Amino acid sequence: MHSAQAPADxxxxxxxxxxxxxxxxxxxxxxxxxxxxxFGHVPEAALPVIxxxxxxxxxxxxxxxxxxxxxxxxxxxxHVVKICRAEACQAMGANDLADAAKARLGVDWHGTTTDxxxxxxxxxCLGLCxxxxxxxxxxxxxxxxxxxRLDAILEEAGx
Numbered sequence: 001m002h003s004a005q006a007p008a009d010x011x012x013x014x015x016x017x018x019x020x021x022x023x024x025x026x027x028x029x030x031x032x033x034x035x036x037x038x039f040g041h042v043p044e045a046a047l048p049v050i051x052x053x054x055x056x057x058x059x060x061x062x063x064x065x066x067x068x069x070x071x072x073x074x075x076x077x078x079h080v081v082k083i084c085r086a087e088a089c090q091a092m093g094a095n096d097l098a099d100a101a102k103a104r105l106g107v108d109w110h111g112t113t114t115d116x117x118x119x120x121x122x123x124x125c126l127g128l129c130x131x132x133x134x135x136x137x138x139x140x141x142x143x144x145x146x147x148x149r150l151d152a153i154l155e156e157a158g159x
Contacts, residue, residue, distance in 0.1 A: 007045065013038060014046045018053035028054060028064055032071055041072040069110075069121070077112040079157035082123040082136040083145075089125075089132035093146070097133050098122075100147055105159055117158040 017034045021027035031050055036042050042065050051058040065071045083089075083098050105113050105120055112119040128134040131143030137153055145153070 010039075010043060010045055011049050014049040015053060018050060022053065028056075028061070029068075032061075032065060032068075036071060040075040044073060074112075077116050077119040079117060079138055079159075080119045080121060080136075081153065081157065082121045082126075084124070084126050084128070084132065084134040084136075085122045086125040086129070088129035089134055092132035094133035097135075097145060097147065097150055101150060101154070104151070104154055113159055115158075118154065 014035055017038065018027075018031050021031050021034070024030060028050070031054075032042055035046050035050070039046070047061045047065070048058045051061045054061070065073065081101065083101060084094055085098070086094075101120055102108060105111070105118055107113060107118075107120050109120060109122050123136055126134045126136055126141050128141055128143045133145050135142045135145045135150075135153070137157075142149070142153065
């Protein structure tokens with residue numbers, strides 16, 4: 001990522017989020033979660049603001065953002081579909097399900113359809129191993145997802 005100048009309103013909002021967490025031990029992750037909640041992603045321009053508030057380098061903040069898969073550097077689609085990639089779900093057909101989702105949506109993991117309707121993401125265990133393959137659709141866990149159920153989910157999401 002290259003350096004970006006934060007617009008004043010973004011900078012002020014991120015600084016306020018940082019200030020709310022500065023008294024905590026290990027405030028970076030809660031700050032990043034709140035920034036993502038506020039903007040739908042962690043804007044590149046927010047990184048130097050966070051770094052300054054925490055007295056760390058922008059590279060350190062970038063390292064945390066890029067390490068954790070849940071942080072996005074661009075807004076997600078209107079709907080987020082996560083397909084479980086853990087072994088139990090794979091044994092129940094999650095790989096074929098993932099291939100079908102990628103083909104239907106025309107995206108790879110972490111991709112968003114061109115119309116912005118769906119973002120497809122992997123997730124590594126939803127705790128629904130007995131009902132695999134499992135998916136997480138807009139924060140709702142769905143078990144026993146087969147191709148027909150996947151098609152219905154994607155149809156409902158507008159894809």
